[in-house]
Amino acid sequence: MVGQQPGQGGVSEIFQPLAADDPTTIAGYRLAAKLGAGGMGKVYLSYTPGGRPVAIKVIRPEFGEDPEFRRRFAQEVQSAQRVQGLFTAPVIDADTDGARPWLATAYVPGPSLADAVVAHGALPVETVLLLIAGMAEALHVIHGAGIVHRDLKPSNVLLAVDGPRVIDFGIAYAADATALTGSGVTIGTPSFMAPEQAAGRRVTPATDIFALGQVAAYAATGSPAFGEGTSHGVLYRIVHEEPDLTRVPERLKELVTRCLAKEPEARPSIAEIITICQSANAETVLRRPEDWLPGPITADITVRAAAPAPVQPPPPPSSAPPAGYTPPAAYTPTTPVAPATPPPGYGPPGTHQPSRPHPGPAPVQAHHYAPTQGPGHAYAPTQGPGRVPMYPGHPMPPVPQPARSPGRKGLVITLAAALVLGVAGAGTVYVISQGEGRQTEGGGSPEGTPRSNDSPDADNSPTADTKPEPKPTAYKSINLTAGYHLTLGDDPVRPQQGEDGGYELSYDTGGYLDAEGSEGSLVLLDAGQQGSLAACRADTRYTKELYLEKLPKGRQVCVTTGTGHIGLVTVQGFSAEDAPSTYMTVDLTVWRNSVGSGSGS
Template sequence: MSGQQHERGNGSQIFQPLAGDDPATIAGYRIAAKLGAGGMGKVYLSYTPGGRPVAIKVIRPEFGEDPEFRRRFAQEVQSAQRVQGLFTAPVIDADTKGAQPWLATAYVPGPSLADAVVAHGALPVQAVLLLIAGMAEALHVIHGAGIVHRDLKPSNVLLAADGPRVIDFGIAYAADATSLTGSGVTIGTPSFMAPEQAAGRKVTPATDIFALGQVAAYAATGSPAFGEGTSHGVLYRIVHEEPDLTGVPDRLTELVNRCLTKDPAGRPSIAEIIELCRTANAETVLRRPEDWLPAPVAADITVRAAAPAPVQTPPPPAAAPNTAPGVAYSPTAPASPAAQAPATPPPGFGPPQQPYRAPQPHYPTHPAGPQGHAYAPTQQPSHAQAYPGGGHTVPGSMNQAPAPKKSAGRRGLLIALAAALVFGIAGGGTAYLLTKDDDKQTQGGSSPQGGQEKGASGTPGPDAEPADTSDDTAGDTSDDKPDPEPDEYKGINLTAGYHLTLADEDVRPLEGEDAGYELAYDTGGYLDAESTDGKLVLLDPSQEGSLAACRADTRFAETIPTEKLSKGRQVCVITGTGHMGLVTVQGFSTEDSPSKYMTLDLTVWRNAAG
């Protein structure tokens, strides 16, 4: 989602100098150069205080003026920040509410596939297989976050030394919402659209699979599978005609043909694509050597790695329209009048940043084991936090909580004095309650659940009902009650059409999927909470599964499609009988398996639902 691609023909000038209408800083990020411009906006190069290069895409003003675009853009940024794959450029910072929205991703020092093919010609078969396998893994993670790319094309694939990077996922969905679509502007690139997309029908993850086949054909031949020309002509051929695969090597024919199936239901899954790449590679597993790209393309990577540094002293904030402090994507404390005054931060962006802790990624695994080794996540750059000396921001902690207002205690005191003067001695109790309420609002607290208002001495207030003091300990279900000890069940192979009962001491699959069961693997392809009042919650990849997390999360569902589950995803199970469980997905049966099953680990807390 970084937009780090360059316009064709601009390859000789990778790092373009800033023009008069380009900002010197964006929300505290000092701009070093312009990387390019496209239909959605301009892309700039900057750095974190630690020296990590980042690419910042500033959205075009006409998109930012559309409220529906902003809503969808914020939604896509939230989803994209959960994407932590080896073959994507992660979104690390964003502002979806400012005058001109922007987002920042890790900078990838490599040409786009489009630039590489234009400059050096088609890629060899071995490189294409590794390219498509890496892109398939990227789509697995993107789809797992609930995103359909919609604009997968050669200019949205960057070629890095250690593999491809898929970028710009989700922006096309937000752009679909703008008024520009009402003026005949097509969102997406016609040569790489799917038939259902060109015909205006429903877009699904299978839409990206069709585009993946088109990218494979382009990388192997240097030409789009459905030719070039006017948009209407290309779209007609995509919907009604077969692709021209002349020049596609035999080893790639099956892969490309299956991806370019007109019917979305007939296209291969991500796991099947990985297997097709492995089979065509004639190896047991796919291994990516350091020199997986041709030498001329690798030389382009070296050039892009020598990125220029930003100037140390930016001009005053009034020198450019975007030098005003950006609104951080996650909530930040309201700026005080002193903080709003223009100030120039010292060289190096100011004070040291707080360490950014990226969400723990869950990388995809496939039956073929495409990489043949364990994944190791890389450290991601930081987000933005308010610069204490002025209105600028510097990269830092994204989840920083708002600072409490210093005037809160003073305001509470003034309210208390005013209340005392108005109500006098006779209304002293009322004044106390007013000040207490204000104090609770200041601290963000609330009264205990099910509790009563109490006066200064801890006794019930004048309007409170008499308390029942018959037996305070009877039926006690307070938080003092210890949590039940968990029971662990590892490596359960739950076959489709079978179920699990959490109350069983020895939890094992039992036949049946439609009854009062607590957790069933339905043959229709989803997990099902069958029992009365049973609920499921699909935790986000960044959430750590625990009893506390399952108790707190209320995104209840009765069924969860298995297509939303990948290795490492966790599902909370709340039964109608009061038990709670945590399912950790470990994998699914392979295509050649005689039975359809999923492998999972299960943690059970009995009588924990309350």
């Protein structure tokens, strides 16, 4: 999808009026204007109830009809909600299940890099260095959430007064899964693809580094490093030829040349990119002044900051509404997801992350405000009755609900019912407690009432109904070859040939882990989260497939089988490019017959 603010010109061209075929509200968001349209849908301007502008991207119906797109889109939105970086536009709300999938991000009042270069030409070297350093920080946070952007290009970089904003991360992954990509719908821009993308090979975070080098060359020269023309011609040059860097300023050549290395492993890391930008900078440190952009682009930002006022809801009717009147849908933001822990080796030490709370009963009343977690000021609504939004800085705890007693009337009804049934000589007595809905049968006592030791069926053993905790069995350094599977009930667990056929865990030759077995599921644990039996039991972010680009070394995956076993997979590495077979090396811990037993300590 295009950036939030495509196009040039004045306010009327940037904030286009809604057409007859445009919706006026989306899930309670009142639309103020249309910001643009692209290959995946339309972008609209709206506001939160507190008045903060947001950009809402509504996916095209053709994509929404593709079940594989919806599945991947839901995965990517969930991951994107954990991205809370200074140089990203945070995803604050989404609906992946509705008739028209959509997502809302913070509105960035600035032109895209593509629009800025087309309108005003190439950028100064100092601006390009600050641009690339900010984009590198954005990629650090995006990759830390397990996302590869896949479509990093000038139209997906917005220019704000305090730095760039990278948008649309992960959406290309969902679009690549649809049949539409083979029927005339183009996702991504060939001029900014990496060689491995053009050749159909595995995509990794290094793919985004190649695109970063292309963006740097474009920003500094005004044209793509591998030229323009037909898609096939551009992709051929990306794979087989060297870029044209004759117009790239000397201070940027090391940065661009290293990022555009053909082999992914030869490209610099994000930390190295920032160091290169620092060395090429004329100052002793990278400083981002208020006027880091040329004057004409800053003027464009001023125009885009003058967004139309929020659309006011209609006044309440003075009399009864007419027949057939349907009020607009309530505002319904989704639950925010905690930001991912950045990968080790970069940036300041991470802040303390509180442990996952033990799941308990949901509060009766959930109309409250709470802050988001992580850097930035991302608008992060909660989910509950009415789904009222929340803002950072003003947490309000849920209002506790006092326990309700049955009352005099309930007690009278209870005693009367018991007396009537007892007089009738019934062999089974039901004691009904109004307001709690509990009942016992065969003379038993309600929940929480101690049984008499004289009862013939009393069992005072503290472990009578509790199975002992299963013992973990560990298997180290399993080389799981593509096209093979693992069965967690085997001892020892060894790879067996076959990737389709109801297997519990298989390495599909399509480049993903697959839980095909009946009622089997996978859960990708957050980066830095320590896997355990308790963690695997508690986490419910189920999926059937996990692509390998989401599985860097050290990442852990919970496997639950339909046969009652739970496994924890820890990725240790992948085969080299020149290896005779394609495989991944994993450590596996298995808790057999552990589904539903014990407490999961």
